Amino acid sequence: MQIITPELFEMTYNELCNYYIKKYGNVKHDYFSTPECKSVQKKNSRTKEGLEIHHIDENKHPLLSAKWAKNMPFECQKADRLVYVNVLEHLLLHIKIYEEECEKSAVTGKQAILGHPGIYFLSQRINDYFSKEKEINGWHINMAKIIIDNFEEYKNVLFYHLDNFLIFNKDKRKKLLQEIKCISCKSHDDVEKSLYKTLTDKYYELLPYELGDKVEHDLFGTGIIYFIKEIDGVNVVSVKFNQFGNKKILESYDKMHRIKKNKRRIPNDT
Structure with a gap:
């Protein structure tokens, strides 16, 4: 019912x-x-x-x-x-x-x-x-x-x-x-x-970005996240873009999105 x-x-x-x-x-x-x-x-x-x-x-x-x-x-x-x-x-x-x-x-x-x-x-x-x-x-x-x-x-x-x-x-x-x-x-x-x-x-x-995520940026095109660092409570992701090289982007930037899903680790899963 x-x-x-x-x-x-x-x-x-x-x-x-x-x-x-x-x-x-x-x-x-x-x-x-x-x-x-x-x-x-x-x-x-x-x-x-x-x-x-x-x-x-x-x-x-x-x-x-x-x-x-x-x-x-x-x-x-x-x-x-x-x-x-x-x-x-x-x-x-x-x-x-x-x-x-x-x-x-x-x-x-x-x-x-x-x-x-x-x-x-x-x-x-x-x-x-x-x-x-x-x-x-x-x-x-x-x-x-x-x-x-x-x-x-x-x-x-x-x-x-x-x-x-x-x-x-x-x-x-x-x-x-x-x-x-x-x-x-x-x-x-x-x-x-x-x-x-x-x-x-x-x-x-x-969801939060993870290392290895493939992303697409509105200006820089596609790239892969290779480093993530928290600065003053805000995550900054380092992305290696195919055409524009390495860039640091705020995770909260809403014109960049994940285009390839990695397997996400389940909490408490060994």
């Missing part, structure tokens, strides 16, 4: 929350039993259906389901501020939070933080669920079962996130590779190799 349809990507965060409330119904009880936020209300559990709870106000306050929640307004724990979702839908909500944070950041200049840790946490869980090497136990079995046939949709969600990540982040090459590594990790920090390869293959022209 399809979980992530194309129209969901067009919705705002609040529209998406309302969509899932209509889809799964209202949460009946507060998340924590008391304002001390020590005991989660078990009556809300729908893990047998593969559903978990998302805090709607996580677009304003972080870590509302963790022990630090006691430092946040208890109104965020009220039943009407909660929504049921499966783990793939949960990931999309956090991506929407981060996307809207990035839009604000473009105006205020403040770093976008909200939503981003949730993207890493949930993608690690989902990578565990799809991994053939990871044994799934307990309530995670039902969470994994509900999305097990939706790996292509999961990839599309990650593509959506990375496309937006590129729009809002400077120093795109270096940060893009870091982001791909983070969302390709499993819970013990080892990389899900097939997913990492899928993501780096799709975005390889935008």
Whole structure:
């Protein structure tokens, strides 16, 4: 059954929350039993259906389901501020939070933080669920079962996130590779190799240059990168061009691009 349809990507965060409330119904009880936020209300559990709870106000306050929640307004724990979702839908909500944070950041200049840790946490869980090497136990079995046939949709969600990540982040090459590594990790920090390869293959022209990369420059034509050096936090690549000899080019220069893909080393791969 399809979980992530194309129209969901067009919705705002609040529209998406309302969509899932209509889809799964209202949460009946507060998340924590008391304002001390020590005991989660078990009556809300729908893990047998593969559903978990998302805090709607996580677009304003972080870590509302963790022990630090006691430092946040208890109104965020009220039943009407909660929504049921499966783990793939949960990931999309956090991506929407981060996307809207990035839009604000473009105006205020403040770093976008909200939503981003949730993207890493949930993608690690989902990578565990799809991994053939990871044994799934307990309530995670039902969470994994509900999305097990939706790996292509999961990839599309990650593509959506990375496309937006590129729009809002400077120093795109270096940060893009870091982001791909983070969302390709499993819970013990080892990389899900097939997913990492899928993501780096799709975005390889935008990833950091490596020694031996063949490139094309708008003025100097084709050449091969033979040296890379970081200067004041910025990568400078040395290129031997076929017709113009050796030149030093900023890696961020957007009119030079890779034209021959080298095999990229997978992190933790020996």
